[in-house]
Amino acid sequence: MAELLPIKNNELILRSDIPDLKFDDFREALLDFTSEAGQAGQIVQFFAYPDQDDLKLLAVLRSDKLYVAGCDAPAKFASLTAESEKFNLFEREMAEQYGLEPEGHPWLKMVRYHANYVGKPDIFGNDYSSAIPGNYPYFKVDGEVVHEVAVGPVHAGIIEPGHFRFQCLGERVLNLEIQHGYQHRGVEKLLQTVPFKRLPILAETIAGDTTIAHTLCQAQALESLIGLEVDAGSSRVRVIALELERIANHIGDLGAMSLDVAFAPPAAYFGRIRGEYLNLSQIVSGNRFGRGLIRPGGVTKVIGSEQRDLLLAKFAELTPEVEHVNDLIFSAPSVLARFENTGTVSHADAVKLGLVGYVGRACGLPYDSRVTFPTEIYGELPANSNHVTDGDVCSRAVVRREEIMHSIALINTLLANPEAVGSYLPVHFELAPRAMVVSLNEGWRGETSHCLLTDATGQILRYKVKDPSFHNWPGLALALRDEGISDFPICNKSFNLSYCGFDL
Amino acid sequence: MLKVIKNRLEQGYRTTKYPKQPITLYERFRGLPEVNRNCSAEIIRRCADACPQAAINSETGQIDLGRCVFCGLCETLSAGEFVRFSQGFEMAAAVRDDLITYGDLPSLADHSQKHFKKLFGRSLQLRLISAGGCNACEADINVLNTPFFDLSRFGIQYVASPRHADGIHVTGPISKNMCQAVLTTYAAVPSPKVVIASGACAISGGPFYGSDEIVGDLNQLLPVDLYIPGCPPHPLTTLHALLNYFK
Numbered sequence: 130m131a132e133l134l135p136i137k138n139n140e141l142i143l144r145s146d147i148p149d150l151k152f153d154d155f156r157e158a159l160l161d162f163t164s165e166a167g168q169a170g171q172i173v174q175f176f177a178y179p180d181q182d183d184l185k186l187l188a189v190l191r192s193d194k195l196y197v198a199g200c201d202a203p204a205k206f207a208s209l210t211a212e213s214e215k216f217n218l219f220e221r222e223m224a225e226q227y228g229l230e231p232e233g234h235p236w237l238k239m240v241r242y243h244a245n246y247v248g249k250p251d252i253f254g255n256d257y258s259s260a261i262p263g264n265y266p267y268f269k270v271d272g273e274v275v276h277e278v279a280v281g282p283v284h285a286g287i288i289e290p291g292h293f294r295f296q297c298l299g300e301r302v303l304n305l306e307i308q309h310g311y312q313h314r315g316v317e318k319l320l321q322t323v324p325f326k327r328l329p330i331l332a333e334t335i336a337g338d339t340t341i342a343h344t345l346c347q348a349q350a351l352e353s354l355i356g357l358e359v360d361a362g363s364s365r366v367r368v369i370a371l372e373l374e375r376i377a378n379h380i381g382d383l384g385a386m387s388l389d390v391a392f393a394p395p396a397a398y399f400g401r402i403r404g405e406y407l408n409l410s411q412i413v414s415g416n417r418f419g420r421g422l423i424r425p426g427g428v429t430k431v432i433g434s435e436q437r438d439l440l441l442a443k444f445a446e447l448t449p450e451v452e453h454v455n456d457l458i459f460s461a462p463s464v465l466a467r468f469e470n471t472g473t474v475s476h477a478d479a480v481k482l483g484l485v486g487y488v489g490r491a492c493g494l495p496y497d498s499r500v501t502f503p504t505e506i507y508g509e510l511p512a513n514s515n516h517v518t519d520g521d522v523c524s525r526a527v528v529r530r531e532e533i534m535h536s537i538a539l540i541n542t543l544l545a546n547p548e549a550v551g552s553y554l555p556v557h558f559e560l561a562p563r564a565m566v567v568s569l570n571e572g573w574r575g576e577t578s579h580c581l582l583t584d585a586t587g588q589i590l591r592y593k594v595k596d597p598s599f600h601n602w603p604g605l606a607l608a609l610r611d612e613g614i615s616d617f618p619i620c621n622k623s624f625n626l627s628y629c630g631f632d633l
Numbered sequence: 634m635l636k637v638i639k640n641r642l643e644q645g646y647r648t649t650k651y652p653k654q655p656i657t658l659y660e661r662f663r664g665l666p667e668v669n670r671n672c673s674a675e676i677i678r679r680c681a682d683a684c685p686q687a688a689i690n691s692e693t694g695q696i697d698l699g700r701c702v703f704c705g706l707c708e709t710l711s712a713g714e715f716v717r718f719s720q721g722f723e724m725a726a727a728v729r730d731d732l733i734t735y736g737d738l739p740s741l742a743d744h745s746q747k748h749f750k751k752l753f754g755r756s757l758q759l760r761l762i763s764a765g766g767c768n769a770c771e772a773d774i775n776v777l778n779t780p781f782f783d784l785s786r787f788g789i790q791y792v793a794s795p796r797h798a799d800g801i802h803v804t805g806p807i808s809k810n811m812c813q814a815v816l817t818t819y820a821a822v823p824s825p826k827v828v829i830a831s832g833a834c835a836i837s838g839g840p841f842y843g844s845d846e847i848v849g850d851l852n853q854l855l856p857v858d859l860y861i862p863g864c865p866p867h868p869l870t871t872l873h874a875l876l877n878y879f880k
Contacts (some may be wrong), residue, residue: 182877242810243809243846260810261813276875282814287774289771290763312810313810314808315845319843329704330686330702333767394637394640395640401644401647403779404781411659414661415718416703417867420702420864421663421706430661450643450644453636453640457637470651555706611788
C-alpha cells in the first residue's frame with residue numbers, strides 16, 4: 130500500500146508525483162492490492178504509454194479509495210494474469226497496443242486486431258494483411274458428440290458485430306468464446322492526435338448509447354487539466370442527462386428481455402416508452418442521445434422553465450406506465466420461470482472478473498461510482514441499493530427495474546429545485562503540462578473511465594478510454610457455462626454490453 | 634391476463650400519423666441547417682475553422698451534411714448569423730453532392746430511380762450491416778420497429794439473411810475489420826439490390842474521419858444509392874428517406 134499514491138476522482142496529478150516503482154515491486158503491489166487477502170481491490174485503468182523513448186506502465190486501482198502507481202515497462206514481464214484474472218484483458222490490450230509481452234499469460238490473444246502503435250514485432254504473429262481475426266486459436270473442446278456453433282460478425286438483427294464461438298454438448302454450452310475487434314475504429318489513437326475541437330465529438334461516439342457518460346468523463350478530465358470550474362446549475366443538467374440516459378437504456382433492455390422470453394406486450398410498450406425518454410433528452414439537448422450538450426466548462430443548453438415543465442409533465446405521464454409495464458413483466462410466472470436461475474454468475478467469479486455496474490450489483494458487488502467517487506452533485510443525492518443478488522438474469526432485470534425508479538426519483542428531485550445555469554462559451558484549451566487525471570462516472574452500464582496524460586508542452590500524450598463493457602464481456606461468457614444455447618439471447622440482453630465501447 | 638388487458642387499455646393506440654400528417658419536433662432539435670448566404674466572409678471563416686467535422690466550406694458557406702454531426706457549434710458561434718438549424722428532418726439525398734448545401738435539398742422523391750419504386754415500392758426487405766460506428770444509428774433504426782413508427786405497415790422490413798434482402802443498409806465508417814464482412818454480405822444479396830449509407834460515418838467517416846483503421850466512405854467500396862445524413866439520423870429522417878425513395 131505504501132507504494133501506491135491515493136488520489137481523488139478528477140484530481141490533477143503531476144506525473145512526477147506518480148510513484149515510479151521497480152517493475153517487481155509494482156507487480157507485487159498490484160497483485161497484493163487486488164487479492165482477497167490484501168485490499169480485494171479492483172482495476173480502474175492499467176495501460177502502457179510512451180514517455181520520450183521509453184514505455185511506461187500506469188495503474189489506477191480502487192478499493193473505497195483511488196490509487197495510482199507506475200513503472201518502466203519491461204519488453205517482457207511475468208504476467209500478472211497468471212496470478213489473477215483481473216489483469217487478463219488489460220495485459221492483452223497492452224500487448225496489442227505497445228508490443229509488450231506478458232510471459233506466462235494463459236490466454237494471450239488479440240483484443241481488437243490492429244498493428245501496435247510503436248512498430249514493434251507483433252506479439253500475435255499477425256501482419257494484418259489478412260482479415261480479422263488473423264492468428265487466433267479459438268478454444269476448442271474435442272469429443273465425438275461435441276459440436277461448435279459460430280455466430281457473427283453479422284448477427285441476425287440490427288445490432289453491432291462480434292463473433293461468438295459456442296462449444297456445445299447437445300444443447301448444453303460447455304464454453305462460449307467472444308471475439309471482438311470488428312468495431313475497432315482507432316478511437317484512442319484519434320483522441321491522442323486530432324485537434325482539441327474534435328475531442329467532444331469523439332467522446333460522444335465512443336459508445337452511442339453511453340454518449341453522456343463518456344462525454345462527462347472527458348469534460349471533467351479536461352476541466353481538471355484546464356483548471357475550469359463548473360457551476361452547480363450546469364452540474365444539475367449533466368446529472369439529469371446521465372440519469373435520462375440510464376432510464377432510456379434500462380427500459381429498452383427490459384422490453385427486449387421480455388421479448389426474448391416470448392412475452393410480447395411489454396416489449397411493444399417499453400420499446401415506445403424508451404423512445405419517449407430519448408425524446409426528453411432531445412428536449413434538453415436537441416439530440417435523442419444527448420449529443421452537443423456536455424462540453425468542457427459546462428453545458429451548452431439550460432433547462433429553463435419551459436423545458437422543466439415539459440419534463441415534469443412527461444414524467445408524470447410516464448412514471449405510472451413504467452410501473453405498470455414493469456409489474457406486467459415481473460408478475461408473469463412464464464417470464465420469471467425463464468429469468469430465474471438462468472445465466473448465473475457467482476459472487477466469487479464476479480469478484481475475480483471485477484464485474485461492474487448492474488451486472489456486478491446483481492452478483493452482490495454493491496460498487497456504484499456515483500456513491501464511492503461522486504462527481505458533479507451526486508454527493509448530495511440519495512443512493513440506490515439493491516437486494517436481489519443471485520447473479521442470474523432475474524437479478525440483473527430487478528436491479529435495472531430498481532435503478533429506473535431511482536433515476537426517475539432523482540430527476541424529479543432535481544427538477545423540483547431549479548437552479549440557474551451559467552452561460553456556456555466554447556473555451557480555448559490549454560492543458561496543464563506533465564500531468565495526469567483519471568475520471569470515473571457511473572454510466573448506465575457501470576464504471577466509465579477516461580485517463581489523460583499530458584506531455585511537457587501540454588499536448589495529450591496518452592488518452593485511455595475504458596468502457597464498463599471491458600470488464601463485463603468475460604462475465605457474459607461465464608454466464609453461458611452449462612446453460613442451454615437457446616438461453617443465449619436472454620443472457621446477452623440481460624448484460625447488453627457495448628461492442629463499440631469495447632472495440633474503441 | 635387481466636394485467637395484460639389493463640396495460641393494453643392504458644397504452645392505447647400510439648402509432649404516428651406521419652407521413653399523412655406532418656409531425657413537428659421540439660424547437661431544440663437540430664435538423665436541416667439554413668445557411669444565411671449574405672453572411673460575412675469573416676463569420677463563415679470563423680465557423681469553418683471551429684467546425685470539428687470540417688463540414689463548412691469557408692469560401693461558399695455551404696455545409697456538407699455528409700460530414701456534419703449537427704453539434705450546433707456554428708449556430709452558437711455565429712449567434713445564428715451564419716446558420717440556423719431548422720426542425721426539418723427530411724434531408725436524405727440520392728446524389729452525394731446534393732448533401733453539400735445551403736439548406737435547399739432537391740426533392741428526394743424526384744431523384745429516386747424509377748425502377749426501384751417498381752421493384753421495391755410494395756415490399757422492401759433490408760439487411761442492416763453495422764460496420765464500425767457507435768451503435769446510435771443502429772439504435773435509431775431499431776426504433777422504427779416500435780409501435781410509434783411501425784415500419785412494417787409500409788411493407789418495409791429488416792431481415793436476418795442477406796439472401797432474403799433487397800439491399801443493404803450500412804451504418805458506421807466501415808472499420809477495416811468489417812470491410813470483408815460488408816463485401817461478403819453485399820455479395821450474398823441477390824440482384825438487383827440497393828445500397829443505403831446511413832449516418833455521417835458511412836457517408837464520410839463521421840467523427841472518425843482521418844483514422845487509418847477505417848475505410849471511411851461506403852462509396853469507396855460499393856455504389857451507394859441513398860444517403861441518409863445525421864449523427865445519428867433521426868428515425869423520422871430514415872423513415873422519410875425510405876418512403877420517398879422507394880414508395
